[in-house]
Amino acid sequence: MAMATALLILLLATPAAVLAVDYTVGDTSGWTQGVDYTTWVSGKTFSVGDVLVFVYGGNHKVDEVNKSGYDSCSTSNPIQSFSDGNTRINLTTSGVKYFTCPTAGHCSSGMKLAVTVTGTPNTPSGTPPTTPSGTPPSGSNTPSTNTSPPPPPPSNNGAGNTNNLMFVTISVALGVMFAFMG
Ligand SMILES: [Cu+2]
The missing domain is CATH 1.20.5 (Single alpha-helices involved in coiled-coils or other helix-helix interfaces)
Known part of the structure; x- marks a missing residue:
């Protein structure tokens, strides 16, 4: 019985883990100039466990910055800096995360991204987890007569x-x- 319960819990827990979402920043445009990342962010919900994927060419980079770095497009004090062209940022904590491209002029022309991460992992919306049914399958009842x-x-x-x-x-x-x- 303990084994069956463990299996059931595993089955119920698996979909939540699978639901962690990879977001390719800018979708097919990627991380580049000429994309409105405020528009890209709007309507999306980012949760702890999701991943931001920055795909970009050699003249771009990704800096994670604080709010003031984001607001002023300052390149002086990044929290993290990436230039590998395919950067995966794991959203491990809730709060607002700020990213800019430190290449001169890119951030100020709009190559900046602010993402609000909510604290709870993504769960299936509108579909409550199915509870195990206590009734046996129909037809298995033996006639009492x-x-x-x-x-x-x-x-x-x-x-x-x-x-x-x-x-x-x-x-x-x-x-x-x-x-x-x-
Ligand atoms: Cu750039």
Whole structure:
């Protein structure tokens, strides 16, 4: 029973883990100039466990900055700096995360991103987890009007006794089945 419960919990927990979302910043445009990242962010919900993926060419970089760095497009004090062209930022904490491109003029022309991360991991919306049902599948109930099987004849032969018991059991099962159908 403990095993079954563990399996059930695993099954219920798995979809939540799968729902962690990778967000490619700017979608197909990627991390570049000429994309309005305020528009890109709007309508999206970012949760702890999600990932921001920055895809960009060699003349761009990704700096994670604080709010003042974001507001002023300052490149002097980044929290983290990346230039590998394919940067995955794991959103591990809630709060607002700020990113800019430190290449001269890029941030001030709009290459900046502010993402609000909510504290709870993504859960399926509108679909509450299914609870295990206590009722057995229909049709498994045996009719209560059946006569109980006759006791097997006593026998000193162990093998014969087992065979008789099997025969009686099968006969009764068939009888019950036909009675039930007919
Ligand atoms: Cu840039």
